[in-house]
Amino acid sequence: MGRRPPCCDKSHVKKGPWTAEEDAKILAYVANHGIGNWTLVPQKAGLNRCGKSCRLRWTNYLRPDLKHDSFTPHEEELILRYHQAIGSRWSLIAKQLPGRTDNDVKNHWNTKLKKKLSKMGIDPITHKPFGQLLSDYGNINDIIPQNTRPSDQRHHEPMDFSQADSSLTMMDPLQEQQQARMNLITAHFQVINEAASSSTSSPESKVQVNLPSSPFVWSDYLVGDQEQECTNELDSGILPTGEYTSACNGLGLDHKKKNLDDATSTTSASFVESILNQDREMQFDYPQLLDGYSEY
DNA sequence: AAGGACACCAACCGCTGGATA
DNA sequence: TTATCCAGCGGTTGGTGTCCT
Numbered sequence: 001m002g003r004r005p006p007c008c009d010k011s012h013v014k015k016g017p018w019t020a021e022e023d024a025k026i027l028a029y030v031a032n033h034g035i036g037n038w039t040l041v042p043q044k045a046g047l048n049r050c051g052k053s054c055r056l057r058w059t060n061y062l063r064p065d066l067k068h069d070s071f072t073p074h075e076e077e078l079i080l081r082y083h084q085a086i087g088s089r090w091s092l093i094a095k096q097l098p099g100r101t102d103n104d105v106k107n108h109w110n111t112k113l114k115k116k117l118s119k120m121g122i123d124p125i126t127h128k129p130f131g132q133l134l135s136d137y138g139n140i141n142d143i144i145p146q147n148t149r150p151s152d153q154r155h156h157e158p159m160d161f162s163q164a165d166s167s168l169t170m171m172d173p174l175q176e177q178q179q180a181r182m183n184l185i186t187a188h189f190q191v192i193n194e195a196a197s198s199s200t201s202s203p204e205s206k207v208q209v210n211l212p213s214s215p216f217v218w219s220d221y222l223v224g225d226q227e228q229e230c231t232n233e234l235d236s237g238i239l240p241t242g243e244y245t246s247a248c249n250g251l252g253l254d255h256k257k258k259n260l261d262d263a264t265s266t267t268s269a270s271f272v273e274s275i276l277n278q279d280r281e282m283q284f285d286y287p288q289l290l291d292g293y294s295e296y
Numbered sequence: 297a298a299g300g301a302c303a304c305c306a307a308c309c310g311c312t313g314g315a316t317a
Numbered sequence: 318t319t320a321t322c323c324a325g326c327g328g329t330t331g332g333t334g335t336c337c338t
Contacts, residue, residue, distance in 0.1 A: 017306070017332080039323075055324075056307070091326060106327070107305050301337080308330075316322075 013042070013050045018057055022047055026058055060103045067099035071108050079105055080113060084127040 029045035035058070039051035047054065060066075071079075075097055082093040088109075090102035097105065114124040121130050128136075 015308075037323090052324085053307075059325095060306075088327070102326070103306080110328095111304055299338095301335105303335075304333085306330105306332090309328085310326105311328100312324105312326080314323090314325105317320090 012048075013053070014048045015053070018061075022049070023057070023062060026054060026062055030058065030062075060101050063101075065099055066101065071100075071104075071112075075100070076108075076113060079109060080117070080127075083109065083113075 025045045025047055026041070029041055033044070037051075038055040041047070041051055041054045042049050045054070049057075078096060079093060082096060086092060088106070090106040090109075094100050094102040094105045117124040117127070122128065123130055123133055126133065
């Protein structure tokens with residue numbers, strides 16, 4: 001068995017911001033040789049950078065087709081809708097926005113859109129109004145493992161919301177109760193995520209989150225009931241195989257992937273169509289949510 | 297004017313799946 | 318078959334600019 005040489009000596013390559021001179025070298029190299037093996041680029045272009053770093057610089061900043069102006073309201077609306085439908089799969093979302101990179105979209109989401117949604121009273125993870133989350137999971141108290149409760153792991157009896165620590169803030173009782181519940185929901189997300197990640201890293205020890213006698217299903221927390229969507233889209237042939245595969249990764253749906261081999265492949269246009277269908281459903285369910293988008 | 301808080305975003309990190317020797 | 322590399326991806330960090338007091 002042969003061994004390839006490492007792409008670069010990571011202890012000696014330059015890190016940090018790129019200079020105009022370095023940018024010029026990348027541009028000149030790509031102009032002359034095109035995009036190819038990035039591991040050779042630093043050497044051939046005369047750069048003391050890791051090939052991966054060169055690729056990122058090109059992909060996220062130097063590519064001539066990139067837009068460098070701010071996001072338009074239309075682009076923001078698209079990001080919100082795609083995120084609502086498929087979650088934080090930035091590369092897929094970016095492909096629907098010409099001239100934008102996954103990094104652009106991700107940064108814009110994290111710095112702007114997430115906050116806008118929160119200010120509108122919409123949970124940026126589920127895209128559902130906070131009020132609905134609270135009512136949906138009002139009895140969450142019964143299903144959180146005792147040793148994972150936030151703020152007080154000494155408690156061994158169900159937490160009494162009415163006794164949430166009021167010494168920290170001067171919230172009114174309703175606010176206190178809502179805050180306490182949101183803390184629990186947040187903690188619950190953490191539990192679910194940790195369990196999910198451990199189950200994907202070691203398939204033989206798949207962790208079912210055996211929360212006691214509860215209608216709770218962890219995929220319910222995923223954006224747009226992802227598992228059900230994956231299933232629906234699989235059944236209807238809406239999602240192209242690649243989309244389904246990545247959309248359902250980590251959801252314990254591998255058994256369904258196999259059936260895709262025989263599935264009719266569809267175009268990305270139908271994928272977009274499915275997104276818009278979901279959007280229409282969302283608009284039906286939460287008309288006030290989409291009305292808010294127009295305010296951006 | 298100073299400096300602390302906050303926002304932004306380029307760049308890095310670490311993981312994954314596919315390719316390769 | 319196995320070990321390693323590479324490209325792509327999402328999450329996170331840190332530098333810098335701007336705003337606020």
